[in-house]
Amino acid sequence: MSADSSHGTDASVDAVEHALGAEHEHPTWSVYWKIATILTVITVIEVWCYYLPGFVSTAFFVPTLLALSAAKFVIVVMFYMHLKYDHKLFRVLFTGPLIIAMIAITALLFLFGKLAIRTGLLT
Amino acid sequence: MATTALPSIPTADVGHGYTTTGLPHRKVAIWAFIGSECMLFASLISTYLIYKGRSVKGPFPHEPWTDPSTGHVFKPILNIPVTSCSTFVLLMSSLAMVLALAAVENRDKPKVTLGDRILGSSRLWLFMTALLGTTFLGFQAFEFTSFVHEGLSIRTNLFGSSFFTLTGFHGAHVTAGVIWLLTMLAIDFKRGLGPKDALNVDIMALYWHFVDVVWIAIFTLVYLIR
Amino acid sequence: MATTAAPTFATHTEYAVGEGWRAWLGTTDHKKIGYLYFFTALFFLMFGGAEAEMIRWQLRAPNEHFLSAETYNQIFTMHGTTMIFLVVMPMSAAFFNLLIPLQIGARDVAFPRLNAFSYWVYLLGAIFISVPIFFGAAPNGGWFGYAPLTTMPYSPGLNIDFWALGLQILGISSLAAGFNFITTIINMRAPGMNLMRMPMFTWMAFVVQFLIVLAFPVITIAVVFLVFDRFFGTNFYEIAAGADPLLWQHLFWVFGHPEVYILVLPAFGLVSEVLPTFSRKPLFGYPVMVYSGILIGVLGFGVWAHHMFAVGMGPIADTVFGVTTMLIAIPTGVKIFNWIFTMWGGSIHFTTASMFAIGLVGMFTIGGISGIMHSSPPADLQQTDTYFIVAHFHYVLFGGSLMGLFAGIYYYFPKLTGHMLDERLGQWHFWLNLVGSNLAFFPMHFSGLLGMPRRIYTYDANQGWDGFNMMSTAGAIIVGVASAILAINILISRKRGAPAGNDPWGGGTLEWSIPSPPPVYNFVHIPRVTSRYPMWDLTSPQLTADVPHTRAGDKSVEVDVAGVDAGHAGPRPGGAPAGRSPAPVVAAARIPTAEELGIPIPYTTLKPFFTALGLTVMLSGLPFAHADMPGIEYTLIFAGACTLVGSLFWWVTSPLEPEVAHSEHTH
Amino acid sequence: MPFPSRPRRQVAAALAGAAVLAVPLLLAACDVKSYPNSTFLPHSEFGKAIDDLWNLLLQLGTLVFVFVEGLLVYTIIKYRRRPGAAPPRHVHGNTTLEILWTVIPAVILVFIAVPTVKTIFKTEARASADALQVEVYGHQWWWEFRYPQYGVTTANELYLPIGRKVNFALRTQDVLHSFWIPQLGGKRDLISNHTNYLWFTPDSTMSTSAWNGTCNEYCGASHANMRFRVFVVPPADFARWATHQASPAVFPVSTVAPPPPPAPAPAATPARRPAGRTASGAADAQPLVRPVANGALGAQAAADADAPTIVQGGSQAPDGDVFPRDSLRPNNIPTTPTPDGLTFTPGLVGDAGRGQKIYSISACIGCHTIKGNPSSVGITGPNLTHVGSRFTIAAGLYPNDTEHLRLWIKNAREMKDGVLMLTLGLNQIDPQTGIKVTAGGLTDQQIADIAAYLQALK
Ligand code: HEA
Numbered sequence A: 001m002s003a004d005s006s007h008g009t010d011a012s013v014d015a016v017e018h019a020l021g022a023e024h025e026h027p028t029w030s031v032y033w034k035i036a037t038i039l040t041v042i043t044v045i046e047v048w049c050y051y052l053p054g055f056v057s058t059a060f061f062v063p064t065l066l067a068l069s070a071a072k073f074v075i076v077v078m079f080y081m082h083l084k085y086d087h088k089l090f091r092v093l094f095t096g097p098l099i100i101a102m103i104a105i106t107a108l109l110f111l112f113g114k115l116a117i118r119t120g121l122l123t
Numbered sequence B: 001m002a003t004t005a006l007p008s009i010p011t012a013d014v015g016h017g018y019t020t021t022g023l024p025h026r027k028v029a030i031w032a033f034i035g036s037e038c039m040l041f042a043s044l045i046s047t048y049l050i051y052k053g054r055s056v057k058g059p060f061p062h063e064p065w066t067d068p069s070t071g072h073v074f075k076p077i078l079n080i081p082v083t084s085c086s087t088f089v090l091l092m093s094s095l096a097m098v099l100a101l102a103a104v105e106n107r108d109k110p111k112v113t114l115g116d117r118i119l120g121s122s123r124l125w126l127f128m129t130a131l132l133g134t135t136f137l138g139f140q141a142f143e144f145t146s147f148v149h150e151g152l153s154i155r156t157n158l159f160g161s162s163f164f165t166l167t168g169f170h171g172a173h174v175t176a177g178v179i180w181l182l183t184m185l186a187i188d189f190k191r192g193l194g195p196k197d198a199l200n201v202d203i204m205a206l207y208w209h210f211v212d213v214v215w216i217a218i219f220t221l222v223y224l225i226r
Numbered sequence C: 001m002a003t004t005a006a007p008t009f010a011t012h013t014e015y016a017v018g019e020g021w022r023a024w025l026g027t028t029d030h031k032k033i034g035y036l037y038f039f040t041a042l043f044f045l046m047f048g049g050a051e052a053e054m055i056r057w058q059l060r061a062p063n064e065h066f067l068s069a070e071t072y073n074q075i076f077t078m079h080g081t082t083m084i085f086l087v088v089m090p091m092s093a094a095f096f097n098l099l100i101p102l103q104i105g106a107r108d109v110a111f112p113r114l115n116a117f118s119y120w121v122y123l124l125g126a127i128f129i130s131v132p133i134f135f136g137a138a139p140n141g142g143w144f145g146y147a148p149l150t151t152m153p154y155s156p157g158l159n160i161d162f163w164a165l166g167l168q169i170l171g172i173s174s175l176a177a178g179f180n181f182i183t184t185i186i187n188m189r190a191p192g193m194n195l196m197r198m199p200m201f202t203w204m205a206f207v208v209q210f211l212i213v214l215a216f217p218v219i220t221i222a223v224v225f226l227v228f229d230r231f232f233g234t235n236f237y238e239i240a241a242g243a244d245p246l247l248w249q250h251l252f253w254v255f256g257h258p259e260v261y262i263l264v265l266p267a268f269g270l271v272s273e274v275l276p277t278f279s280r281k282p283l284f285g286y287p288v289m290v291y292s293g294i295l296i297g298v299l300g301f302g303v304w305a306h307h308m309f310a311v312g313m314g315p316i317a318d319t320v321f322g323v324t325t326m327l328i329a330i331p332t333g334v335k336i337f338n339w340i341f342t343m344w345g346g347s348i349h350f351t352t353a354s355m356f357a358i359g360l361v362g363m364f365t366i367g368g369i370s371g372i373m374h375s376s377p378p379a380d381l382q383q384t385d386t387y388f389i390v391a392h393f394h395y396v397l398f399g400g401s402l403m404g405l406f407a408g409i410y411y412y413f414p415k416l417t418g419h420m421l422d423e424r425l426g427q428w429h430f431w432l433n434l435v436g437s438n439l440a441f442f443p444m445h446f447s448g449l450l451g452m453p454r455r456i457y458t459y460d461a462n463q464g465w466d467g468f469n470m471m472s473t474a475g476a477i478i479v480g481v482a483s484a485i486l487a488i489n490i491l492i493s494r495k496r497g498a499p500a501g502n503d504p505w506g507g508g509t510l511e512w513s514i515p516s517p518p519p520v521y522n523f524v525h526i527p528r529v530t531s532r533y534p535m536w537d538l539t540s541p542q543l544t545a546d547v548p549h550t551r552a553g554d555k556s557v558e559v560d561v562a563g564v565d566a567g568h569a570g571p572r573p574g575g576a577p578a579g580r581s582p583a584p585v586v587a588a589a590r591i592p593t594a595e596e597l598g599i600p601i602p603y604t605t606l607k608p609f610f611t612a613l614g615l616t617v618m619l620s621g622l623p624f625a626h627a628d629m630p631g632i633e634y635t636l637i638f639a640g641a642c643t644l645v646g647s648l649f650w651w652v653t654s655p656l657e658p659e660v661a662h663s664e665h666t667h
Numbered sequence D: 001m002p003f004p005s006r007p008r009r010q011v012a013a014a015l016a017g018a019a020v021l022a023v024p025l026l027l028a029a030c031d032v033k034s035y036p037n038s039t040f041l042p043h044s045e046f047g048k049a050i051d052d053l054w055n056l057l058l059q060l061g062t063l064v065f066v067f068v069e070g071l072l073v074y075t076i077i078k079y080r081r082r083p084g085a086a087p088p089r090h091v092h093g094n095t096t097l098e099i100l101w102t103v104i105p106a107v108i109l110v111f112i113a114v115p116t117v118k119t120i121f122k123t124e125a126r127a128s129a130d131a132l133q134v135e136v137y138g139h140q141w142w143w144e145f146r147y148p149q150y151g152v153t154t155a156n157e158l159y160l161p162i163g164r165k166v167n168f169a170l171r172t173q174d175v176l177h178s179f180w181i182p183q184l185g186g187k188r189d190l191i192s193n194h195t196n197y198l199w200f201t202p203d204s205t206m207s208t209s210a211w212n213g214t215c216n217e218y219c220g221a222s223h224a225n226m227r228f229r230v231f232v233v234p235p236a237d238f239a240r241w242a243t244h245q246a247s248p249a250v251f252p253v254s255t256v257a258p259p260p261p262p263a264p265a266p267a268a269t270p271a272r273r274p275a276g277r278t279a280s281g282a283a284d285a286q287p288l289v290r291p292v293a294n295g296a297l298g299a300q301a302a303a304d305a306d307a308p309t310i311v312q313g314g315s316q317a318p319d320g321d322v323f324p325r326d327s328l329r330p331n332n333i334p335t336t337p338t339p340d341g342l343t344f345t346p347g348l349v350g351d352a353g354r355g356q357k358i359y360s361i362s363a364c365i366g367c368h369t370i371k372g373n374p375s376s377v378g379i380t381g382p383n384l385t386h387v388g389s390r391f392t393i394a395a396g397l398y399p400n401d402t403e404h405l406r407l408w409i410k411n412a413r414e415m416k417d418g419v420l421m422l423t424l425g426l427n428q429i430d431p432q433t434g435i436k437v438t439a440g441g442l443t444d445q446q447i448a449d450i451a452a453y454l455q456a457l458k
């Protein structure tokens, strides 16, 4: 783009704008297929967990499922949404709100006693 | 880079690709939009989780329930096998979507083998994405009607209200995505999509993947965790 | 600087809209849209103000019955809703529109048609939510509409339907504008204008846009639940089904608290522009001002439950939210002190604009301190839902947001219209406002601590509240007079005020480098920016020598139009006091047109207007479901949806602006 | 420039004015006579804990206020533009200063936060088990108070013993309300599908006192009219009151009993009634309630299993009037004017016996309970068992005298906005529906009789 050459270039200009440099290589087709396989495998494991009564009743069940779905989430965002390869700005635009959203969910679950802290005080 | 002052840009040029970051406006906007959608779905998901287990009467997601007044026994509502399939379908639609984008971006690359030709067909992959999305919606329609038959509607209890609203909002997003995909597919058939359309497809893809990602969260939080 | 030979445009004449009011209806020019926002918000200020005056007249003495309970409840609900959603936010939006592109050196916003859409949605939404008051059917659930009072069993009328749908419509406007400005600020800054050189107003606007796009989805969902409950029989707030009314409260305040910073940060930004100009000194501690603004925004998402200390959340939640709330005092305090030290050592010029800015610093501090008093949960139990809270939020909203916006109005009116506001009327406005608002709102601290609940339409005699209420009413009348003066001043000066020239105040930022009102394309050349106050570098280089520049000696801001009138050394008092001849404003050379310069200008277009219209008509069909008029309901919904989809399609498929035909610019 | 030196004078004048205004106000805030609902006069340990915190907040707040405003005024006066002065130096910041004004507020906040957290955990601890339990139910727009330990249900008037911890369980029957007695401590909301708790110990420095309480959460049309009274009395008086309230309504026997001496003689009312209120002549003409024999009801009362104490009919009935009327302060006596068009035929004399019969077949029984009157078991409205012993009606809106009671029964919806109780007087127009009451409406005479009956329910 012709405009690129004319826009600010000195090093002191802030990081957000210039940390990226040129666009990175996008993943190739085979990577996409591999990722799809990984996603499928994780999903299978998740559903499998669900059908293990012995596991469901343990304290590990929920964290395991959360970790597995978080892994899927991250993989899709990083590769399919190519956040890993894209401008840092997008990472900020996405993760900032995502963090606020997760904190809000967690705080709300605490407030409604879904993640309880027992204190023996008035509630 | 040169340390001398660069010439100012005649305003006449700004409408034509110049941006401070070098990134297209629409792509910045779609990411901001996706950030905003995070809060939208966070509110919906929180509500579902907060109301989980608070309904004064059934049916319930994972436990059977006997209606004290009629003695009728309701099965647990959620149907994990069916939803696992639809989850898989939606995941695969994301794969189709990246392949469609790659095909559009690489439209001009020479295609030698049959494999190249298949992988390089944006029409095929756009169509596949839309098809898989529609299949997902079909599963959802099936799910919704069977729930209603089993005695759970959006008015039945807190679980019904929050469940249908959450998944309904997601379904509405998928529907919008399918319409978008079909429009794009129509353009592809009309004049062919090439690298200059990559941005438009990219933006659509980001939206589509985001909707997929939301489903990943919903599938675990709503269906699997009990 | 010479422009290259005018390129030729491939224009589509069929996309152009005519002259006169149709040009306004179809405008995509951010300045015109700012103008529309400005006058609409001003109108609603009078509207909300008239409601405030009625509230005060009712409360002037015990056991009055100027208004009935029902009317009073509608009026205070509409007063709060109007002031917040129809006055302060749109007035801020007026400044976003007018200023952001000018301050960052852009031709327009990133999505000019979306911008027009935002305005029309706001206007139609504002009409939608305001009109019912003339039929006695206005919203009556308070501005935060707590469930279950707002649910069907307790509010069977249409009142709450209007409120819920109205908020939904207004939310769409704010969200659309939010994405637009985020993109604009990220992507349309002039070369060299990195984030740490952005004018403070643009910075605060930037933070506000993030607050908007992150907070509004939450209220959207909360209201969707309410709408579903009311129209489709869901159970979100249905007590009998086991619903928890705190769900609404939490969702509302997750939105509501960031909202109050949405209301005040633009005013902070304006003050940060006004004070340096009139102190003839750059903003003190610019980086800290930026960080504190961001910090206020981020912390603002973690304090919402301080509105709920009386609901019995338990000691841990009370502690957490109490402490996070207190933390906000730190970044806000930093702002207050930095403003004071901007003036310290300066040469403060008292104009109406700077006096309002100083007024904000003084008044907001009072409101902030009472805010800290609420942030201690046990202490708040004596304060919450009393007039002490009413005092707090009027100090921050009136003394903060509104005072800041007034400062902005006096400062930027010349840029918006090309005419100065009258300083003498301005002085009257300021002093009456200062005296009146303190008289109105300070006694509320007392009536609150002496036991007066808020939202009461009447009170008993002998409770010790009479005197304070009398004072508040007197103060409100004075503020009313002050506001009338403002209105008169604006109406008169809009056409007849002294001509402003490019730079009547000696401002330092880019918007002062171009004519007032700015030409449709703003800048002939997008300037290259090397410091925070490029205009001062240009006009008084000797003063800015030790300003942090990236490249010493690089002063390449171009002032596009001949007859520049920029001066750092002295003001250009367009509205000079009587007895002095106005400083000569050098007649500007003829301003070249966009065509001559070859700058493509977005087409005027009615599509955004019709899209907004379709949206509003569609949603306004719903209340007819409760009025038992399904015919009208479905007709409106159908007609609205068709208009919406049709104009949206037409919009997306039509070009924004003429394409430039010459080859070197095609991509 | 327009105002070279005026700011100084005006700012100084404004500050002086504010000081002149604020100081006496602050002092006055501690005066219970002029400011009867002041939060500066806590009368419980809960209130005192808050007040200590408040004093700290007030002191630190004042400190910050004086410092910031002082600095601001000094700066704008000192650095105002003077003609011919050199342009100011361009200072961009000062790290030391900036750190200073980050740290100092942080320190101030620590001083606020620590006592705050302590007070939170102190005031939100569970109340001891032996506390007096009071269940508070919010209704649109009145209060129901139940004392489960005593079997008492009453409305809008709360009796509390001095020196005993009382634990409130707060619930609502409809929308949200908030329970607040400014002198006894902070408020707490009543939330649907929740029970909230609040406790305090009314302290014993005064022998008896009456406070006004309010609803503080907006709850619809008559939110402003949802008030209540709190009578803090010595424990013995409280016990007497509770015993009496728990007993079923006893209908005094006319032949034996002389008119009850300390009855809320309507004749006494005008003296306390502030000028300017609409007076309907009936009140003054009304003689004391004429007690009527009613053996059947007495028997019914004896059979009532709920009642912990069975009181035999007749004049032995304890006096419901526990709180000394002389202790009522002007702020305890409602001054609400009656609606303009609403009048009552003058000169009518009510008969309680007749009234009892009419009441028992009227709409009233669908909404009100009178323990001892088997037909009256409604739960929509306040419990009227001892309504005659109350000082106010309609959630503290009107004094409980003949005049207001009659008007209330005649057209409650004119008397109080949005109220749920129906308009019952013959030919009255219901302001909510606009419908005129015809068939089944009560004549003024009937209303006078019912009012007499209710007043007899001491
Ligand atoms: C412009 C809008 C605005 C702003 C900026 C604020 C700012 C603040 N607000 Fe306010 N608030 C409202 C608008 C606003 N508020 C509204 C509308 C309501 C009522 C809603 C309703 O119920 O209708 C409300 C209600 C409200 C409550 C709930 C009260 C209740 O209902 O019980 C609380 C409680 O903590 C609170 C706290 C604060 C605090 C701590 C700040 C802080 O941000 C203030 C920080 C500023 C300072 C402290 C001053 C400057 C600092 C210094 C000079 C440094 C030194 C100072 C100290 C160390 C103290 N506010």
Ligand code: HEA
Pocket: C045, C046, C047, C048, C049, C050, C052, C053, C055, C056, C076, C077, C079, C080, C081, C083, C084, C088, C142, C143, C144, C390, C394, C397, C398, C401, C402, C437, C440, C454, C455, C456, C457, C472, C476, C479, C480, C481, C483, C484
């Ligand atoms: C930015 C916000 C803002 C602003 C500027 C104001 C301004 C004023 N407010 Fe308001 N107020 C709120 C936001 C605001 N308010 C909110 C959020 C609530 C809570 C609502 C709720 O509880 O739900 C509230 C509640 C509120 C109450 C409490 C009501 C109650 O609890 O019962 C009171 C009482 O005095 C009050 C008074 C005033 C007064 C006297 C002004 C004055 O400053 C107004 C000054 C007047 C004008 C600015 C206009 C001048 C008018 C004319 C010149 C008349 C000309 C008329 C025509 C041309 C038609 N306001």
Ligand code: CUA
Pocket: D138, D139, D141, D176, D177, D178, D215, D216, D217, D218, D219, D220, D222, D223, D224, D226
């Ligand atoms: Cu009950 Cu307000």
Ligand SMILES: [Cu+2]
Pocket: C256, C257, C260, C304, C306, C307
């Ligand atoms: Cu807040």
